[in-house]
Amino acid sequence: MSEILFLDGSRTRAALDPHRLLDAVATALVAIGRDEVSAPPRIAAHAPGGLLGAMPGHVPGLGLAAKLVSVFADPKQAGRSSHRGVVALFDAADGRPLALMDAEPLTEVRTAAAATLSARALARPDSATVAVVGTGAQARAQIALLAVLDPGTPVLVAGRDPERAKSAAALHPTGRAAHGVEDAVRGAGTVFCCTGAERPVIRRAWLAPGTHLSSVGGSHGPELDADTIRDATLFTEWPGAATTRPPSGAHELQDLPPERSVTLLGRVLSGDHPGRRDDDELTLFKSTGHAALDVAAAHVAHAVARERDWGTRIAL
Template sequence: MLILSRGDVMDLLTLDTCIDAVERAFRLHAEQRTFGPRVLGLPTEDGGFHIKVAGLRGERSYFAAKTNGNFPNNTRRFGLPTIQGTVFIADATNGTPLAVMESGSITMLRTAAATGVAAKFLARPESRTATVVGCGAQGEIQLAAIKAVLPLERALMLDTDQDRAEAAAARATTRLTFRAEAAKDLRQALRESDVLITCTPARRAFVMAADVAPGTFIGAVGADSQGKQEIEPKLLVTATLVVDVLEQCAEIGELQHVLAAGLMTREQVHAELADVVAGRRPGRTRRDEITIFDSSGTALQDVAAAIAVYEKARASGRGTDVVLDDSSTASLR
């Protein structure tokens, strides 16, 4: 079994590769060539843990389980990443453990990749300006994913910490070779934007229906547990709403609040992303249509990204090989 560090994962998995892998995973899901996904959450006083599991049936079948701890105050309190954990993958035909890898890098890349996939089908193809709310590592990689699939020329970065927004804008300008700037007024930014990405730990809506311009694509990334919320429920009702996994979003995504308020039913959700990717449901159909991707984060993305890392690691000799079952060589005691 391979042990793969964060450095291994980041060297082996590019954003473009991850976008392709995640799109393929959603397509396989539409073709019923997956099992799961399932999620188990366990909140704690300062954060929480979740376990996400899924499998893909391709030329080779894989199972993956991701265990993550999510503690928003880690950086300030301990100098640690917000998200820490592992991804375990196994051969789904015989259960053989194949690899354990650091999960924070997987989570960061696969979350952004799903937004990139959604943007390909739900954003206006001529989109030039994006607003990102939440300028942590996820906000920056989200912008890179949007830039990978749309002809962006400008980004507006907003955060409760203005210094962080300015630093993120400076890095984006350098790394993505286009104009990024820190902004303070969300309403004004929305009037100028074709794309909005929200990736905050907010528990109260701050994106209001009245402020969103016709034709905007919204990638709502922050709501991934019960109680989290970024988008006014009324906006989800009037927009074209696409979810990553319906039942999961009903429990922990933006959809939870719309259902709780009785503003819509599960049947009124436009589609799961898998059905849009596979062509079973339309994506954007009008230039003035507001489209929303409710991204709660699914294990389909984790297994897709982990497979890409594992197969590249095996091909390149990367990682540390360990033997878990050494019973054939160990003496009985």
């Protein structure tokens, strides 16, 4: 009889050690860039109120995992959606199921890790101020990660609800709420956009020369206006962000002109691409997620939980 380790939401989040997660996500992104990941096209079953998606993947050195995630509109919060599900980790050598964990915190934190890696690789070294646009779960995960990794950099938080912006900003030692999105974005060297937008919330005119943008939201529509896309040098996790239709692909990257190139972030992290070319260049990392990042996060959560004897063992 085999056993599987079960991690609930709080244990899953606690087991995602930020430094180990950043390393694992970087490994996964590099593997995507080198075409070493096995991950089939996403599939989804559609229900009247949302969808159930499946994302299996294998990353050499990290393992084999699959995520089942539902995406449904949140009736309590107009314009917001819930992402709930589970991630199952398997032994890549013999196929044994090893662990089952909550997909919600895992997705939030691995997405924040990828966005942070993009900023480290592409933002100007002298970027002194960070703006976070959004106040929901993904924005809060981003702010919390920045609080651990970079507690001294000033962080401005903007959202539709000023009280929620204050609450989210309080997660960072130097965080404060901005008066609005434009106020937060103007002058920021790095902008993390983490919203459930159906239409652009960032305007090109607000962005200073040399800004780095990391856009991880926009499941229901574009977070960024067309002028920003036109002027930015584009980076993604995987080629399908620009070549497949939403929700797998990014709304902002649909129907790009043939001459527009999109570079994989993993190629920058591996040194195979130089990334930023000059101080005035506008760089954009557009994230749509990838199964390899779930594998990376599940690998870390499982390893940390075993080391600390966390979770519940269930007989199959």
